[in-house]
Amino acid sequence: MKKFINDPKQFVPEMLKGIALANPDTLRYVSEYNLIHRADAPRADKVTIIQGSGSGHEPAHVMTVGPGMLDGACPGDVFAAPPLDYVYETTKLLASPKGVLLLVNNYTGDRMAFDMAQEMAVADGITVKTLFIDDDVSVQDSTYTIGRRGVAGNFFVMKAVGAAAEAGADLDEVIRIGEKVNSVTRTMGIALTACTPPAKGSPLFELGDDEIEIGVGIHGEPGRRRAKWMPADEIVDELLGAILPDLPYQEGDRVALMINGLGGTPISELYLLYGIAHERLADRGITVGRSYVGEYCTSLDMAGASLTLVKLDDEIESLLAAPAEVAVRVF
């Protein structure tokens, strides 16, 4: 294993320290709970938005904390749900009188931790609700979950509820918006290589030199099938062939299109995929209203990509267009 790392056990805390040092004016790091939060959170005038998940999916979620997005993120170790008490303590620390929304990608371990933490926080008199995200069309049940998995489409839920909360919406309204965005968002991913968790030190699964995994999960979980490598045009057709009929997305629809890198794929290839997908959608009479190309939800160093569609209406489009600012930035 060749990574930029010291002790694998310190991988997550050392990354979190780096995030905090790079954003001294805007973010705070509470090492006891792996917590990264906005320097100005909690705020009495807005619903608090928190997401936790395993680490290894950066920028999700520790680098998507900031105005218009998350108030805080409490990750677990690599590919491990955050411990129950981290979620509970984070919820207490960031609780607002307007309430707390916990965002959770649908994995069994995460659901358990967040469900129990919510119960404990409610017993303390905090208003807390939870919203589960399950945008991955690849498989129904999977290695780590019952039901569909939550993957890169999670970004759009975070963005929309973040914008609504910033505008002063109450907790029920924020939840309505989050559920609505989740309900029109669909994703599927493809792995070209496996990923290597620091503590394991070797690839999580084996993929031949000419093989790809279609519908891969962000923890390396199996997808729909293993196939021989195919050209980018055919890969986009595979992804759209699974995603389009699922909602369905139809002629006349306006969508957000995201090509998300899984960690080891250069942005040049992501834009190449984007161009193909954009044209394939245009051929079907589907207009791309907003485009997203880059890394949003990764799987450590996995070479691969996912494609997400969100069906837009005026409400969703204006929430996605609202200003936001997070640690992941160019300038």
Place this chain on the structure above:
Amino acid sequence: MKKFINDPKQFVPEMLKGIALANPDTLRYVSEYNLIHRADAPRADKVTIIQGSGSGHEPAHVMTVGPGMLDGACPGDVFAAPPLDYVYETTKLLASPKGVLLLVNNYTGDRMAFDMAQEMAVADGITVKTLFIDDDVSVQDSTYTIGRRGVAGNFFVMKAVGAAAEAGADLDEVIRIGEKVNSVTRTMGIALTACTPPAKGSPLFELGDDEIEIGVGIHGEPGRRRAKWMPADEIVDELLGAILPDLPYQEGDRVALMINGLGGTPISELYLLYGIAHERLADRGITVGRSYVGEYCTSLDMAGASLTLVKLDDEIESLLAAPAEVAVRVF
């Protein structure tokens, strides 16, 4: 070779088409010259800033076109200088009465193409000057160049001259600023793996499972030495040990610190490196005034990173802080 690609010969044009489709309101793509330019360029009220280079370094430079940055970028094929006539035609198309500044990373092939294109454009009556960037401290001469190489520190030159041009500075003033920023910028990189050019289909050089290349070039050129893998703390010490004495950067200095990913390294590892570098600088009494973590100048799918320091003064810091907007974005 497993990449998201169709025909390797179409890799660059297909990527460029994707960039244009993702940014229909702000960018234009002229396929005859691999040219990506701002939709509003040329503008009579500002110096035109153009950079070309080989492809494979994205986001540099085709994704760093926009207000406050480049007016246009004309890349060559992967790791190949743009053809002379592409540079010449781009210069003519984007020429402003206030003049044109051509930015060139210091590689012999790029220098030749840009020098000749400048001569031809000047013969046409266009005011054109060229600025060479050479921030890489690793080696004096290298596989593809005489003198030091231009690498990720190039971003700071683009950003500063882009801000100055946007504010209405004349060509001589823009050049003064670019030369000043280049003169206080130093970079060194480390490769954990080689990269695979699409047309070659196999890694550009061999690196053992436990080996790293210290001082690697962004085309896989050899650096200072090959070493056994070492922990992130030691890697940062290697990089700072080469960079700090070179200017030198000293106690009391205020700097911009960039950790740049080379294409295949996840952002989690880049933030881990950032945290270490930030603390090492603090230990020496050097303050980080601005931080940059992500991909700025890559080498296809190479796993690796580079560290850049820029010595700040009020003028440079305010140019770096000026607003800018490019295709690479989160929202």
